[in-house]
Amino acid sequence: METTEHVNTDANPHNKLSPIFDWSIKLFFILYSAACIFPVLLVIIVSFSDEKTVLREGYKIIPSSFSFEAYRFLFMDWEQIARSYGISILVTVVGTVLGLLIMALYAYPISKTDFPHRKFFSFLIFFTMLFNGGLVPWYLVYVQLLDLKDTTWSLIMPLLVSAFFVLIMRTFFQTTIPNAVLESAKIDGAGELRIFMQIVMPLSLPVLATIALFNTLNYWNDWFLSLVFISGDKNITIQYLMYKTMLSIQYLSQKAGEVQSAGAVLTFPSETVRMAMVVIGIGPIVFAYPFFQKYFVKGLTVGAVKG
Template sequence: MLNKRTNPFIIVFLSLFSLACVIPFWLVLTVSISNENDIASYGYRFWPKKIDLVAYQYLIHDSANIIRAYGVTIFVTVVGVVASLFITSAMAYTLSRIDFPFRNALGFYVFFTMLFSGGLLPWYLVYTRFLHVQDTLLALILPGLLSGFNVFIMRTFFTNSIPPSLLDSAQIDGASEYRTYFSIILPLSLPVMATIGLFTVVSYWNDWFTSLVFISNENLYSLQYLLNKTLMNAAFLQSIADKAYSNTANVTQPLESIRMAMAMVAIGPLVLVFPFLQKYFVKGLTVGAVKG
């Protein structure tokens, strides 16, 4: 009886919560197709007073660079996520093994990196003076390969979800550590792998600072950095127009609608990826974060 009374309220609450999540996307879409003068006069509206696609036309003029930046970002994201999951899971599995002799020392080292960093200058010098990866795709991949936070989430998942007896059985049957890792550990770790994979996808996809620091070749610009640079150029042109036509006509660049159009262009792939990982997301995060 309690469930029958509770379920309608839960359904209504979740429906309202889902609507609250969709509304911002709808607002971004409507602003991106709104006239800049209407935005300045009436503010953000859930339905444009007048549909104006000038922001998307502005981006279409730079479509070749955007498509190339899309390719760079997709390549960096795919390679980075695969490599990051392999390195993170391997280290987490090592830390989860009680019989590993340097388990505590390595765990403290990973934890230490979560609290302290060398700073921006040493970080830059390592990649430019020692690794010499500036103006290469490796400069966009290497900085995001390993996260101490992700290692500890995955380590806790391995500790709590994979019974030691299963590993002992594999050793009795003659399986090596590599065979155990690839044939037993990874197939049983899909929830946490999908969760950490989603974290890593978002991190790589939204990264623009790495391109700003290491990339000067326009052919290697990431999507986020290219869009940010395009917006900065539009703002610069607007400032020049304001000075040049301050006493005559008012020339307006569609800055606000361009900003929202860029958001729509950049967010598309993430919206498509998330539904496929959603069923693993909650389970992997909760099991990997709570120690039983």
């Protein structure tokens, strides 16, 4: 006769949280999430508010009147905005994919204990975290040596490799990729390139997605490279375009004050335009998070539990 025993995992009261403590944790995260969402929601609402109402009543979650004047002001030059969006998307996608591949190709060899020069190359990449050549030599390398001024590559190459991300990848490869799997692939006749592309990369999706998310944010939020390397408006990113628009608004606000002091009336959206620029700048990058969320959470928790 076979006897089947059912083990009740909930029998131990130490494995369960008290209802009060459980609801306290839920309430805390609900309030924390609301505190994160509220500023973004307020920015969106103010961007659709009337400028005079905002100046008179301040920022309100439910404004007295709505207006699209801020977006009309920004999209008077919609062709430039569309072009800058295209440049930002191109730079972000190409830079993230290419940078991820290059950093993985660098991190994988220095993670292997049988690689004879691993210490030298590890020190070489770590050294760049501590010291750099300065702004002027950095600029001369890209402008005179590589001749990348006023090109899209000047917006991609400076952010292509991050020493910190390379070291994170190296640690992940060392601690997570099973050596037995790599040895089995070698016994079956697989070369290093095939092992890297068909075994190491698929097993490294958590760390790759995590670094890809950070790399995407770095490229999308960058405006300094456009300021340094792009002289015209043809290849500037959306972030730099918003930066130039902000400077123009400050200049127009100063002139409006001078005109009003002379007795004339000159009004144009100022506060609402600033909020509209934030909405335009962060809009597309918000949609990138759902694609990385699954692997990003896994990348943060990998190694926490080992069998």
